[in-house]
Amino acid sequence: MYQWLDERFDISRLQRKFLRKAFPVHHSFFLGEIALFAFVVLVLTGIFLTFNYEPSTRVIRAPDGRDLQAAYLSILFIDSLPFGAVLRSMHHWSAHIMVAAAFLHLLRILLSGAYKKPRELNWLIGLGLLGLSIVTAFTGYALPYDNYAVTATRIGYGIAQSIPWIGSAVASIMFGGEFPGSDRVIPRLYSIHVLWLPLLLIATIGLHLLIMIKQKHTQPRYAEKVAPGKVMGVPAMPQQAVMMGVLFLVYLAITAFVAGAFLAHPIEAFGPLSVKTPDVKPDWYFLWIYGLLKIIPSSWQFEIFGGKFGPEFWGGVVVPGMLGVVAALLPFVDTRKNKLRYVELPSQHPLRTSITVGLLMFFIMATLAGYKGDPGLDWLTTPLLWTLILVVPTVTTAVSYVLMKSLYSERSEGESAAPSPGPGY
Ligand code: HEM
Structure with a gap:
């Protein structure tokens, strides 16, 4: 079979070109792969969900006599199928894992300086991937159309609408109509969630990996001592592929266990959409934005040429947008040449490390x-939270800068006196 394919498609040439790529052996290099595994599981479990999910808010009579929206009822049906609830739960947990792994992977790249020339483009693509992962998770949140999910998604609808001048257009492109209320919303979110964003993610992840293969990984620090100037690591085939296969199985086992033990988003407990507003908290990766929305006073608003600049815009768009712009500019600002081939230690860059810790x-x-503090914050809690948000990061940045500085100077003194014998990073 192999020979048959090789004669027609010259696959051994492809194999020589790509499958001999050396992968560094270090646990921190597996974070990107965990994000990838989570994405694969999301696609597979998502396909299962589409077989039985109905993207509609039309009201139908449930077998128990209740009048329920079709989307909600179809999720109850999925939960009643053999392994249905576990597969839905795996889908939910994998969304959390993908965002968390992509974020930790970003931290690894940031703290080891792997964003620097020539990897600026892959850093930008990576930022896009993190954004896409978060937006994909968000568009899936309202699909069960239970009371909790709809109320939480409404916060996002409010943020989209808060963009001056173009807010209504942005909200209507994303949601397809008034949310909640319009029957266009669920079909719109559904098509974005199961088609457009996954396609975009597949294309972007593909490009990310192709660039990574072309540019090669940054090298762990021991490579500099063991074989200076050489690319070290295990070949993609068979060693790295076997390691990835095993890790994928471990990933599947852990998520299946967690999904079975802690069923995610139990919609029966939340109930169908009702006039009663539950006390909701968005998912953990949105909680910081939600926190900002809660403490920014409603008086922080003004109008210019009909465009409203209000608290939701400051907390939900301006602050995250500014962080995104700073992150995007990083490789173009930090252009210090520093052995680009090898990963840097956090202690070698006190400023970068301490700002990361502060953030x-x-x-x-x-x-x-x-x-903290639903439904509203009292006069004491708000100033306290403002103080924490402004003071704690500033103090931690300063303290970690001083610590890093002393750590690095001690280290370089130690290194000049007696070179370290073992592999470092
Ligand atoms: C869905 C999200 C993502 C997936 C699936 C993904 C996947 C991967 C994989 C498998 C690798 C090779 C293994 C490794 O170095 O860990 C990699 C490398 C890389 N990724 Fe990502 N990534 C994602 C998000 C990000 C983010 C958020 C950033 C940064 C903003 C980023 C920037 C990079 C860079 C610069 C490299 C090369 C690292 C080096 O040479 O050491 N990626 N990515």
Whole structure:
């Protein structure tokens, strides 16, 4: 069979070209792969869900006599199928894992300087991937049309509408109509969620990996000592492929266990859409934005030529947008030449590391604000949360900068006195 294919498509040439690529052996290099596994599981379990999900809000009579929306009822039906609830739960948990793994992978790239020349483009593509993963998860959230999911998605609808001048157009492109209410919304979110975003993700992940293969990985630090100037690692075929296969099976086992033990989003408990607004919290990766929305005072608004600039715009668009722009500019600002081939240690770049730690603290504090104090924040909690959001990140940035500086100078002194014998990173 192999020979038959080889004679027709010269696959051994492809094999020589791509499958001998060396993969560095280091656990931090598996984070991108975990994001990839999560995506594969999302697609596979998503295909199963599409067989039985009905993207419609028309009201139909359920077998138990209740009048329910078709989307909600179809999810109840999926949950009643053999392994249906577990597969839906795996889909849900994998969405969380994909976002978390992509974020941790970003941190690895950031702290090891792997975004620098020549990898600027792949850094930008990676940022796009993180954004796409989050938007894909968001568009899937309302699909069960239960009371909790609809209320949480309404926050996103409000943010889309808050963009001055073009907010209504953006909300209507994304949602297809008034949300909740219009029967166009679920079909629109469904088509974006199961077709357009997955296609975009597949194309973007493909490009990301092709660029990575072409440019080769950054090298772990031990490579500099063991074989300076050489690309070290195990070949893609068979070693790396076997490792990835095993890791994928481990991923499947863990998510199947977690999905079975902790059924995600139990829609029976939340109930169908009703006039009663439940006390909702968005998913963890939106909680920091939700926190900002809660503490920004409603008086922070003004109007220019009919365009409204309000709290939802500041917290939901401006702050995340500014962080995105800063991240996108990073490889073009940090152009210091520094042995581009090898990963850098966080302690070698005190400023970059301490700002990253400060930003993480900012996310944590804003998440705390999102978690705290529903339905409204009192006069004492709001200033306290503002103080935490502004002061804690600033202090942690300063403290970690001083710590990193001393760590690095001690290290370089140590290294000049006696070169370290073992592999580092
Ligand atoms: C869906 C999300 C993503 C997937 C599936 C993915 C996948 C991968 C994989 C499998 C690798 C090779 C293994 C590794 O170095 O960890 C890689 C490398 C890389 N990724 Fe991602 N990635 C994603 C998101 C991101 C993000 C958010 C960034 C940064 C903003 C990014 C930037 C990079 C860079 C610069 C490399 C080359 C690293 C090096 O040479 O050491 N990726 N990606």
